[in-house]
Amino acid sequence: MAEKNSAFGRARRYARVGASVGGLAARLGAERVLGVKMDRARHAADLRAALGGLKGPLMKVAQIMSTIPDALPKEYVQELAQLQANAPAMGHAFVKRRMAAELGPGWQGKFKSFDLNAAAAASLGQVHRAVSLDGETLAVKLQYPDMASAVEADLRQLRLIFAIYGRTDPAIDTRHIHAEIAARLREELDYELESRHMRLYGEMLKKEKHVHIPQVLPALTTKRLLTMSWLDGRPLLEFRDAPQETRNRIAINLFRAWYVPFYQCGVIHGDPHLGNYTVRADFGINLLDFGCIRIFHAKFVGGVIDLYRAISTQDRALAVHAYETWGFTGLSNDVIDTLNLWAEFVYAPLLEDRPRRIQEMEESGLYGREVAEEVHRKLRQLGGVTPPREFVFMDRAAIGLGGVFLHLKAEINWHRLFHDLIADFDTAALAKRQKAALDKAGLPLPA
Template identity: 70%
Template sequence: MADSENGLGTQMMRYARVGRSMGGLAAKMAGERYLGVKIDRDDHARDLRAALGGLKGPLMKVAQILSTIPEALPKEYAQELAQLQADAPSMGPAFVKRRMMSELGPAWRRKFDSFDREAASAASLGQVHRATDHDGNRLACKLQYPDMKSAVDADLRQLKLIFSIYRRYDKSIDTSNIHAEIGDRLREELDYRLEAKHMALYRLMLADEPGVHVPEVYPDLSTDRLLTMNWLDGKRLLDWKDAPIEERNTLATNMFRAWYVPFYGYGVIHGDPHLGNYTVRDDLTINLLDYGCIRSFRPTFVGSVIDLYRAIRDDDRELAVHAYESWGFEGLNNEVIDTLNLWAAFVYAPLLEDRPRRIQEFGDDGVYGKDVAERVHRELKERGGVTPPREFVFMDRAAIGLGGVFLHLKSEINWYRMFHEMIEDFDADTMAERQKQAFNEAGVPLP
């Protein structure tokens, strides 16, 4: 069967399955709201996860993203969606042969010394194969599934339906900007040439960070939908969750710097701290493997992130309002500002005291930030709701995702000092020049 036929059949099955689940959700939530008929949300959330869990493609990626954005969906659904794994079943050798031929031509196999047609790993938008070149270099070839653009467009329509159903039931969070931001990042993630440029950018930004390794791209073996890079050996981060505290602290430090040196130095955040996107070497350094979900910001926005920290630290309400408005929050009143400050105080809490601290101090319930998110959601609902700006989506995802990593590691670090080392010399104009130079060298568009 041709790839396009297989893609069409798979998509029809996908939409029928998810459509039934969404239709059931709409009916049940309408019954709960208008008729007072209580539904078992835990049971329905498990049904929703079952509908999504066997799917390969962007909808699974969306589910993983939503599971870390506080209260974008009801907590029962977020908790179930958080369990979706990116390691989906891989496509077989016949599929791989057709896809490689379409990317590198009929003689594609001659370009490699060896190529394993069985996937080493498979995720939501593509799968990775081991290979070697004629010089003996070990390679990782990330091959995109067929028809992903149409799948992304269709799945974003499904997402809009999910959001609209929930919005009718609960108006505390306006998800319009969340949908737009997720859509832009997902479409970018399909462009492997852009991902290669992001990889080059990260090699520049992290050049002085010995604790983080970035793969090197092989341009002659890469296309829009095939990304070939050198293979980096490593193990899962969770293999170290019971290691001595010194090792766990080293890992947490390397993870913190991998995410925040680029942000506070260049205005760039890696928006997907999913456990499958990095591995750990025996020397406790980090391999950062995936660069599909990268978000760039203007230096003035980075300045407003620092302003919000200082506002929370110094209890400076006027500065907090300025920071929220700089982020893009609109129509703020005193009650909504108080509620947003609850969330900001939680996010910045580990950075507020100059001493070693465990993330467990700020939430050890298995879902980092869940209790605070529920309180924020409840108060926003009472006060008329809020529209999170687009810039909020992946900044928040990175912070909460990393908090979950540190929760697993039970690390005890002076987060205050690490953070202040990064921001003490911040100047928006200086960052703008540094950002322009690095982005131009990597070929990445400026934000």
């Protein structure tokens, strides 16, 4: 039985996070509206310290916000980007109660062994290592209690931040950003849905020898408990000083892990957080978390390719068509020019038929940040723009993954990788493949 999204739970959560998030909103408002100067860097550091001690979705929201261009001032992005999904684990008594609630009082008899100490603790739950009755090593993800209330409380706090920031800086209308984050976070509460996402990715990537997806154990999975095969691997950042060829191989596997599903079936993994994948001994990739998955209509994917072709051939009419396909409306010539600045940055590595780093200019260390700030400044002067909902996590995936490639200092011919994926692109064929893959995973077509 799903936990209730209780008024008491929400109120308790508001009390816990209100000082941190309300403080951000109030100080931003005072600075922009009243002209009261504040030490943003210090306040951002205080905010990170406060959020880092919380379990639940607010920490995940902070991680998401750190990778969506223009959603928050850069001082906050720099601090929030440092948040890692390492909230302190819950103790043995908690684990026993939660496991009994999900699998019944005899739950321990369903495993050969179960380690009550968490192997990893994250924002919405923690992972335990176990062994099945057949001797298979398992990863068991157990959701923290009262997460439905926590999600609603934290989304309300996020709306407060957006409301204050939006009144003082109209460059980006954040209504759709909030709606999209809210939808994805609510989905992440449903581990049975995540198990279907895992089956979907297993189907879409079954021909990729160097991308690996855990196998779900349905009999040991509920809405708040997800049991899957354990995949051994090392954290990606351990390879930052590896030989160039090794880093390139890892980057190629990551690229295919993200973009084969998108260009073949219109599905994107919207959370390229460093904790969501590990590297195998052969430099293949393990994808480990499937809570934040976005499924797009075929025409949206077509728009991504159309914009690439528009930028590469300087076809302004095709660029406008691509933006309108995504749902941008009422675009003036100046706004189109400004959006094209961002598009030219995102597509730049794909335009050159040569090995290169994902970003060759010197920047602040945050992928795309300086370009985003210039676009933001121009949009503010022009009266702002409203990004469509579908755009939010697509943009986030591109920027988040670009940041990973930046960490790896990978030198790849991105142009050829991309063209290998889109060479025979056809929206009707994509829609057919998408439906077949979704049917096998038990998932509906996008609304």
